Amino acid sequence: MKIVDDAPSGLSALDRPNSYIGRAVPRPNLARLTQGRGQYVSDVVLPRMAHVAFARSPHAHARIVKIDTAAAKKSPGVIAVVTGAELAKVITPWVGVLSHLKGIKSAPQNAIAVDTACWQGEAVCAVVARTRAEAEDAVELVQIDYQELPPVTDPETALDAGTPVIHAALGDNLTFERKLDVGEVDKALAAADAVVETTFVFGRHTGVTNEPRAVVADWNPGDQRLTVYHGTQAPHMTQNLFAKHLGLEEHQVRVLTKDVGGSFGIKVHIYADEMATVALSKLLKRPVKFVADRIESFVTDIHARDHRVKAKIAVTKDGTITAFEIDDLTGIGPYSVYPRTSGIEANQIVNLVGGPYTCPNYRGHARVVFQNKNVMCQYRAVGHPIATAVTEGLVELAAAKIGMDPLEIRRRNLFADNAYPAQSAAGLKFEALSHHASLDKLVTMMNYDALRAEQKALRERGVHRGIGFASFIEVTNPSAAFYGVGGARITSQDGATVKLDAQGAIIVHSGVTEQGQGADAVIAQCVASAFGVAIDKVRVITGDTDNTPYGGGTWASRAAGIGGEAAWQAGKALRQNVLAVAGSILQAKPEDLDIRNGVVVDKGTVTERLDLAELARIAYFRPDTLPPGFQPELMATRHYVPRGWPFAFTNGIQASYLEVDTDTGFVTLLKHWCVEDCGTIINPQLVDEQVRGGVVQGIGAALFEHCRYDERGQMLNGNMADYLVPMACEMPDIEVGHMVSPTADSELGAKGAGEAGTAGAPGSVMNAINDALRPLGAIPLCEMPFTPDRILHALMPGFRNS
Amino acid sequence: MSERMVEIALTVNGEPVSERVDARKTLVDFLREDLSLTGSHVGCEHGVCGACTVRVDGLVVRGCLMLVAQCDGARVETIEGVSDAGEIADLQAAFTQRNALQCGFCTPGMLLTAQELLLRGGAPSREVIREHLSGNYCRCTGYHAIVDAVESVAKARAGDGQ
Numbered sequence: 001m002k003i004v005d006d007a008p009s010g011l012s013a014l015d016r017p018n019s020y021i022g023r024a025v026p027r028p029n030l031a032r033l034t035q036g037r038g039q040y041v042s043d044v045v046l047p048r049m050a051h052v053a054f055a056r057s058p059h060a061h062a063r064i065v066k067i068d069t070a071a072a073k074k075s076p077g078v079i080a081v082v083t084g085a086e087l088a089k090v091i092t093p094w095v096g097v098l099s100h101l102k103g104i105k106s107a108p109q110n111a112i113a114v115d116t117a118c119w120q121g122e123a124v125c126a127v128v129a130r131t132r133a134e135a136e137d138a139v140e141l142v143q144i145d146y147q148e149l150p151p152v153t154d155p156e157t158a159l160d161a162g163t164p165v166i167h168a169a170l171g172d173n174l175t176f177e178r179k180l181d182v183g184e185v186d187k188a189l190a191a192a193d194a195v196v197e198t199t200f201v202f203g204r205h206t207g208v209t210n211e212p213r214a215v216v217a218d219w220n221p222g223d224q225r226l227t228v229y230h231g232t233q234a235p236h237m238t239q240n241l242f243a244k245h246l247g248l249e250e251h252q253v254r255v256l257t258k259d260v261g262g263s264f265g266i267k268v269h270i271y272a273d274e275m276a277t278v279a280l281s282k283l284l285k286r287p288v289k290f291v292a293d294r295i296e297s298f299v300t301d302i303h304a305r306d307h308r309v310k311a312k313i314a315v316t317k318d319g320t321i322t323a324f325e326i327d328d329l330t331g332i333g334p335y336s337v338y339p340r341t342s343g344i345e346a347n348q349i350v351n352l353v354g355g356p357y358t359c360p361n362y363r364g365h366a367r368v369v370f371q372n373k374n375v376m377c378q379y380r381a382v383g384h385p386i387a388t389a390v391t392e393g394l395v396e397l398a399a400a401k402i403g404m405d406p407l408e409i410r411r412r413n414l415f416a417d418n419a420y421p422a423q424s425a426a427g428l429k430f431e432a433l434s435h436h437a438s439l440d441k442l443v444t445m446m447n448y449d450a451l452r453a454e455q456k457a458l459r460e461r462g463v464h465r466g467i468g469f470a471s472f473i474e475v476t477n478p479s480a481a482f483y484g485v486g487g488a489r490i491t492s493q494d495g496a497t498v499k500l501d502a503q504g505a506i507i508v509h510s511g512v513t514e515q516g517q518g519a520d521a522v523i524a525q526c527v528a529s530a531f532g533v534a535i536d537k538v539r540v541i542t543g544d545t546d547n548t549p550y551g552g553g554t555w556a557s558r559a560a561g562i563g564g565e566a567a568w569q570a571g572k573a574l575r576q577n578v579l580a581v582a583g584s585i586l587q588a589k590p591e592d593l594d595i596r597n598g599v600v601v602d603k604g605t606v607t608e609r610l611d612l613a614e615l616a617r618i619a620y621f622r623p624d625t626l627p628p629g630f631q632p633e634l635m636a637t638r639h640y641v642p643r644g645w646p647f648a649f650t651n652g653i654q655a656s657y658l659e660v661d662t663d664t665g666f667v668t669l670l671k672h673w674c675v676e677d678c679g680t681i682i683n684p685q686l687v688d689e690q691v692r693g694g695v696v697q698g699i700g701a702a703l704f705e706h707c708r709y710d711e712r713g714q715m716l717n718g719n720m721a722d723y724l725v726p727m728a729c730e731m732p733d734i735e736v737g738h739m740v741s742p743t744a745d746s747e748l749g750a751k752g753a754g755e756a757g758t759a760g761a762p763g764s765v766m767n768a769i770n771d772a773l774r775p776l777g778a779i780p781l782c783e784m785p786f787t788p789d790r791i792l793h794a795l796m797p798g799f800r801n802s
Numbered sequence: 803m804s805e806r807m808v809e810i811a812l813t814v815n816g817e818p819v820s821e822r823v824d825a826r827k828t829l830v831d832f833l834r835e836d837l838s839l840t841g842s843h844v845g846c847e848h849g850v851c852g853a854c855t856v857r858v859d860g861l862v863v864r865g866c867l868m869l870v871a872q873c874d875g876a877r878v879e880t881i882e883g884v885s886d887a888g889e890i891a892d893l894q895a896a897f898t899q900r901n902a903l904q905c906g907f908c909t910p911g912m913l914l915t916a917q918e919l920l921l922r923g924g925a926p927s928r929e930v931i932r933e934h935l936s937g938n939y940c941r942c943t944g945y946h947a948i949v950d951a952v953e954s955v956a957k958a959r960a961g962d963g964q
Contacts (some may be wrong), residue, residue, distance in 0.1 A: 024901075026898050026899060026901070027898075027901065029906075030897070030898040030901075030903065030906070031894070031898065032906075033903055033906030033909055034885070034894040034897050034898060034903065034906070034909055034910075034913065035841070035881065035882070035885040035886075035894070036839075036840070036841020036842070036880065036881030036882050036885060036909075036910045037841065037882070038841075038906050038907075039840075040840075040843070040907065042843075042844065043834075043840035045838075131835075133824070133826075133827075207941075208939075208941060209905075209941060210843070210845050210851060210853055210905065210907040210908050210939060210940070210941050210942075211843065211845065211853075211905070211907045212845075259905070259906060259907075260905060261843070261845075261905050261906070261907030262904075262905045262907060262941045262942060263905075264941070291844075293847060294845070294846040294847055294848065294851075515904075515905060516903075516904030516905030516906060516942050517904060518901070518904070685901050686901065689901050689904065689943060689944075689947055692943065692944035692946050692947065693904065693941075693942045693943050693944045694944075695944055696943075696944030696945065697941070697944075719846075719848060719850075720846045720848065720850035720851055720939070721848060721850055725939060725941070726944075726945075727935075727936045727937075727938075727939065727945075728931075728932040728933075728935040728936045728938070728940075728945040728948070728949065729932045729933045729935075729936035730936075731932070731944060731945050731946070733928070733946055733949075734944060734946050757944075
């Protein structure tokens, strides 16, 4: 394997041989994937495996009056037709609440709806058949009588007295409410030289993973064990949930996660149809497979970002930001999603608004309400794109109002780079950030002054280009503060087990998971570097609850910062163990030896003494030749959890450069920049590609993606022809730069990088569009996605000041 | 049932295949379920995402929009065959070196579509590459790295006089 020696100066804390930290090591699993030899859950086939398809509610809200399964049961290939009431005897319902979100409430949710269907797409009856096609044929024959109930769809009226309550036992449609009032907001608003007040609206959108959700469940009554092949980000979490709700112990459940065709937070939750699939396997005593088709994905994969945020900013003439105020309202569907809840996104928005800035006065209010649409929950960069767009939208509107350059107002308000540790008005604790250095780097990368000159020159020729920015912070490396303290069995610690095999190669078992982001490569880099071996001698195994240390998996950008540190520590521990063996063989002191490139050497002279294959041969096959009482330990396990800080905050800034066609309303993206600071960079290529992919996901939200619903709760565009996603031809090249502020919480100092792109992109695109249109007198666009229709309306004189 | 079944004979990756297939079965389902060629993926089943891209008689097609019954007498090539033949080894290497894939689910289709462009020769611009790949959905990469990889192979092949 060719190692590109491109370690940027200052990034590599290590000068040992086999130091892969800071290097763009190609990922070990790519050959398989480029040859079409990956194994995704949708590829898994087991003996006696049956397929399940679901009859799903066509109504947003309806009582299930009667289900007649007789005709379906006679359909060719059908093995079983199972209603919600029948399945409820096998699997218990759940409630998606956590104790640290004070007051959050939800109703018991069943794997298959029992009495009432609460959104269009909720499973109402399952058909299990020899093939998926036969199961779908029979679904058509399930006769379900519904009594339609009035749907609750508009969050604005969900709490009104006249609105039906979706779950009567809860008393109202309020899921969760959060209020925060810090400093003296009213006084600051009254004293300000300028106040900008506007309403930001974010389009409900979804993850559209290229491989839809997939699960194969295999209950073996002989072993009394359930094996679940699950396209998930958190195998130990789903192991717990399957066991808990099927009445099993966790050791009776094995979750295997192989290749996963995209996750982005979509696959970090448990879904009712996945619970139904494992329950059906237990009921039918055979493997059952469920793969969502694309139409099902659109109405069952979690949606996110459906928020209406009324927002204010107060500034003085010199550009000092003196207050932020927001009122957020979000509708999350009929259930708070299990087990992470649907209160986190709004909670994050309250936490994050104003986060990059020193402004001490902040009032935040968020209400989360039930409605009869598909459920919403955490999706990549949870809450960040909204908080960032609101904050950065306000900052640029305020800058325009007082006639200040949008970068200058940021310079005057961002936390100073030497101000750390620091705390935001909302109480977020920052260990070390680099807002100003990041901004300066961005200015250089994009050649800001030249770009402004170009914009001006083109403007005179009727070409309307805009430059928009978004400074951001990002929550990564979560400690137990995120879920554990709320009672969720979602671990924040992670582990790695490292062993020397009998030929001197290194096998690593890690509790984090590979979703395509490159966790396997990062884990291998950490172990190879810590141990002292070429990276192609390291094999990484993830995604198997029977064989990996208990771990949290992949979410909140934790795989590198937490899983990588555990791997690093395990590699160091094994190195000590191996040197002890070498010392006993060589009659040398272990501290006088070192391991370089897979060979035990004298530390001082680097003279080769013993290669690892020979050491392993002796330890495993001729231990009789070792000194009496000496026992080689060629396997080591280490765990890591952040303890010093609840989260390792990262920071950065993005810029978008685009052109708006004022005749058609079309936006052409010309270039995008992102400077981010994720601490120590383990693999610069993987970090860059996380940022680029994340930016494009954020651009999708800004320009295209929208789950459109009518007032009856019917999703109008639940397919890929009508729901637009970013494709290659519309996307710009994206330049990525870095600052490096390591966290002192871990030895490696790596923070997360997975969500920075998504956090900042929508806000920067919004600001660029408004920058392009401001001289034309357009009303500022604050409602995403920014479709040509909305842009033209903003430009129409009749709509001005309306 | 019997009138729904169709006898077909075709070659898949050079190997002769004779099967009795359900008339409604798509080509990609046939490849995946009947021949266990799971490198062709099912992403949307309505012709938008391009994950099911295969070659039929040398042309890139959507495996989810073609019925296998239409493939009687056809020459079908999938990622497994094209890969094993070594035809796109340079492109696969470029994708690996450039990390032009993350989850890999779109990659087989992306590679076959890119190869279709590369076979036209020359060194297409980034805009042309982006346009040509615009029927293949990738949620992970943001496309930049894919364009880089295809561009580098195009330049290398053009430089080699191919």
